[in-house]
Amino acid sequence: MSFLILSQILNGFATGMLYALVGVGLTLVLGVLNLPNFAHGTLFAFGAYFTYTVANLTDSFYLGVLIGPLLVVLIGFVIESQGVRRLYAAHHDYQLLFLFAIALILQETVILIWGPVGFSLLPPKFLAGAVDLGFTVYPKYRLALILFTATIVVALYLMLTRTNVGAILRAGIENREMVKVLGININKVFLFTFGLGAYLAGLAGGLATPIWGLTPTMGFDILPISFVIVVVAGLGSILGAIAAGILIGLAQSLTTIWWPEAANVVIYLIMGLTIILRPQGLFGSR
């Protein structure tokens, strides 16, 4: 039994790190752009599908994960510069409807291009198979995923806390007016942020393919989870999004052991508890 628990904890970390990527991406867009980005999930799906296609064309999973998410960034740039940019001054209702529409359009586009049937993508040879960890035999790809995403998350965190770009983004979350006053080109900041958010969603999607496979609804499935992460984290908290992502991944994996049907509901249980016990979110200030 305890072996099962240990390996589910590892699984939880793998899932949780992917959630963290998605969650941080959404947090940035929500926090800096003050925008309810309901297209975030479909960007995740596009990341997976682009990765799949590039990997098949080039015969290299690595190239897929490298190029796929960058293509998602291009989509993000188009959405921001052609649509969202005209809506910053509008009410949330129009922003929401616009992004909801983009989600529908992208979702249907996935089915148009890749068909309604799902796919699976094998991990690269080097990462195929499993290793013996002593207490359990564990898939190599998942271990690599945990290490890789952990590196990305740390790098991202350092970028956001230690660099000028990060300082501007954080200032944008706390006080948008200030960023404008500082004479920074706010359009560029917004474009960059939306692109970064799209990249993180796309990267998570690409990395997830060997574990979760590809289904046309994967974007719609991840979307609510990413919003729960933001609520649990506290709106605009990057560290919170990382922690909440991991927490939710772990909770989901562990619930699967005892009560698989409840694995999806437990996410919301955590959200409910957070709202009751700590309404501002785990890392939220207000």
Add this chain to the structure above:
Amino acid sequence: MAGLLECHALSKNFDAVAAVVDVNLEVTEGSVHSIIGPNGAGKTTFFNLISGEVPPTAGRVYFKGRDITGLPSHQIPHVGIARCFQRTNIFPKLTVFENVWVAMFSRSNSGALDFIKRVSDFGEIGDKTREIISELGLEEKLTERAETLSHGQQRALEVAIALAGAPTLILLDEPTQGLAPEATQQMTQLIQRLAGRYTILLIEHKMHVVMAISHWISVMHFGQIIAEGGPDEIRQNEAVQKAYLGGRR
């Protein structure tokens, strides 16, 4: 005699900024009590502490002998304190009538049944609303949206909303700000007219207005009350002159 409003050692810090520092203040019933002081002295913050907009860091507020410290802002009108804001704070897309009506309705003894009536069914509240609007000279704008009014008219509407709350004490935060001399004159006269009926706590920068209508003046500087007295005393007070001449931040 005890004051209508009493503040004991009231303080407010915003992170490093001490906006209000250990203020003791007593407002006598029926008086016009003015607070003056340079920009950023903490006057508006002081009002915010009384009206529940922000909770004080320390100290207590008593109104009619009752401790009202930290009451949420929506309960303050119901103890009998109404407020006008420095930055015009109205309901832009509602009509002048509706702006005043909601403030009046809030203080009427409404039972649950009132919510199945139409707004137009409340004859008495409607009449009183029109009365107040006329008193402020806005009767011609009754059905205009508040956002279409001129700045001066919006200031008047701001006062009308406060009066509609049937208060004992009115907090007026720079009611003449941005007004032309003639409109300032009108506002001054209005305050004088109100003075008989209400107790007024007034923040005002225009000295001639303050001197003309105040019974008592408190001078605030860097969050502290540095002087208090009648208009003549204040005019001669050295600390006050220093604060005004050399004390701007």
Add this chain to the structure above:
Amino acid sequence: MRDRNIFLIVLAFVVIGPFVQPKVIITEMLIFGIVAVANNIMIGYTGMLSFGQAMFFGIGAYVAGLLLKAGMPLIVALPVGTLFVLVLSIAVGYFCVQRTGLYFICITFAFNQMFYFIAYSWTGLTGGEDGLPGIPRPSLLLDPVAFYVFVAVVFLACLVAMKRIVDSPLGLICQTIRENPSRAAAVGYNVKLYKLTAFTIASTFTGLAGTVYAMLYGIVPIDQIHWLKSGDFIFMTLLGGTGNFFGPIMGAVGYIWMSETFSLYWARWPLIMGIVFVVVVLYLRGGIVELIGKVYGSIQRAREAP
């Protein structure tokens, strides 16, 4: 236009509609008309944007459907379903109204998904993915005409009730909260309490519409509680126009008409809907109401200038 005239137009639509289009389609338009108008009590009047109204629609439908299946009469099933939603929306709303803006949207959305997953996982009760089938209609309403009349009466009654609410002091208080919440508090209104009231009223009418929907096709598909449906509700409301009490009815009518039409021709019809949404957001803010206003205005001007 005066409210009474608009009401007469709506009445004419209800009477003439079923002679022009299939009854089920008009029935759907009326059911979702209730939802869209209710939604506007939040969006248009109070300035709250909930992305979770499908949870109340779906739960109303599930509860009424289960009661009808258990052999309860209509006069029990519908009120109990509605009451259930009322109580639930107070509980859910209590947590939601603690927050404003984006956070409010996020929380309502997440609650929606929570109830979706409960419905999805609790297959024994709700039928899960396959939906809740086999909901009987009372024998009186088996006849399609009788059912249409019933829905029409419910629709008109809801409309009158909601109109009454927005014309009452409560409606005005909601508008002060939309305009300036801190000022609404400063004149003595407990903003959170009134927001919760608006939330509850809107959700309860949405739930009531759901209970009626359960009888329409005799099945509650799980889509009816999915967040996509919540998005559709927002679209209906905005398409009609939030500036007018009756506007959202046109939004519901337009939405149902479009989805019925497009889905006949192309399986990927949500894509077209998405494009329509984008067009509305970018070029038709203010919705159909504003469009009519503009057209009406330019005709007026054309007449005046000879």
